[in-house]
Amino acid sequence: MLPFLTQKPTILLGADVSHPAPGDTVRPSIAALVGSMDAKASRYAASVRVQSGRTENMVALTDMVVELLKTFFQTCGKKPDRILFYRDGVSEGQFAMVLETEVGAIKAACKRLEATYNPSVTFVVVQKRHHARFFPINPHEGDRSGNCPSGLVVDTGIVHPFEFDFYLQSHAGLLGTSRPSHYCVLHDENKFTSDELQDFTFKMCHLFARCTRTVSMVPPAYYAHMVAARARFHSRNEHWSDNESTESGAGDMGSYGTVPPSLGKVMWFM
Template identity: 35%
Template sequence: MAFRSKQMYSPAVLRQWAIIVTNRDAQGVNNLISTMQRVAGPIGYTISQPMAIVRAASPSASAFTNALNEVIAKAQGKLDMILIILPNPNADTYAAVKKICSISHGIPSQCFLAKHFNNAKGLMSICTKLVIQMSAKQGGEPWGAMIPMKNIMVLGYDVHHGAVGTRGASVAAMTATFNETLGRCFSKVAKLESREEVATTVAQLFDDCLRAYFRQNNVLPDRIMMYRDGVGEGQLPDVYNNELEGIKDKITLRYQQKETSAPKLSYIVVNKRINTRIFAKDRAPHRYINPLPGTVVDDVVTRPERYDFFLVSPTARQGCVSPTYYNVLLDESGLNADKMQRFTFKLCHLYFNWAGTVAVPGPCQNAHKLAFLTGTALRGDVHAKLAYLMHFL
């Protein structure tokens, strides 16, 4: 209910925008716009009337691309957002419109299924999520967490395997926060060899993120914390020897160039595909329940030779909640275990596509989302304009 009355932490403003819709679905557009404006006002997101509502001649991908090119040409590319109302969840149409917006022109885009027009009871709720997502894509921050550490860069890294149409190639994505509240990020992708997980390209992606942080803040970060997803047990030595050493080399190079002392580096491997389950004992005898979000287990069932812990961050409405396993390969942060765990749990709140906690830290979830979008739809690098926006949400 807070999203109906409380203002967003740092909302964007939507002035120049357009809508693409088929003739068949056009009758629901005015109701959608008014509902969006009604829910956006109380949370601080200003939505102007769209500058154009262009009708696609048919539900085909080519009709939508023609309509997109028409509206972009008319606005000379000066658009804050394009809302595309798709008649069905066709993957080819989705990929075609995303490529034009994200790769060719660098315009944030939001897709919306026309079937939601008929959801009279749920349209307000749907539009609330929609406008929050659109604001975040423009560079707004819907909510935030109290982060006591200053001049910190938090990175997330994940890999999407088996991208369609690329003969089994994998896509790696890295995101890096560049502001104090950790609610905005720079993102970069790279293609890897087939089924390659421990990538030598990590160091280059990291270097791009480091330079992006400097461009935004005119200073290099004092602390760097990287959350690395998708590593199997047998790959840990490779991660430590290849990725971590490559990152250290890039840090040495950049910080010597700027004549700055080296940062405090932490490197944490995240694994959510585990069989471990944790239960809390209820007050009732012989009854066990899911542990509350924020529950940490860092003794007895963890390994004595490692700095590792289990963290339960999401809420499970049914079934058993699955904890996430964190293995801290390197920690120069000076934080004790309790503060490291608290910080990690805070990051699990910073994914703006979900009004709650997610299973992995926000930067990791953002990297996963970007890798999946690139591997399944974009299949290429996005326009430079979008590198500092969460266009992938």
């Protein structure tokens, strides 16, 4: 059981933005947002938007959050009292930007639904593009690949001296050197302690629907990455494919095929 999910109505949100290849000025970026729809964090709904290429900030985040909050209410019969938001694909230089714009967009979405609706929000950035690697001091303490055991947490020494961040190596490496995920808490109204958030995030990594092992990144962020990657295949414009050459006008926003409403509450991206 995950008390954070069961004590109060809680929604987990995961977000990511997929960009075209470097140097491509034609294809747009795709923003994806997923939200949990039950107290076991096993079912998710997704929302997708197209935005200008190379734009990391999620321009339509308010509309996307409204969409998922409505779906949550229709599914569970209650409004979430707490929101835990995992954001993928943000570098340290963009922390201030996403903290100002995206946390504000989440709050604006809640106010749009009801003027007095103000759930507590925790905003966590998930990073995989870093150079930190961990190894057991004694080789016999590692797994069969020589990596540290699954569940390793590092929150002292190499982390920020006063901000809330930690490294979590949640998966067991099958081959090569495992790369931990770096979690940075930019905004926390749910008053997590370090141990609580680390334990909850690690347990969540056991709930990825595609496999029976722990995964390297928390599932909401993982699902958002999958949605953004999958959405390019829903374009009505054949030149959106990364295997095709670019042509003038190939990145027309209107050429994106939206997900049918009948699929809005199912995990079509799996």
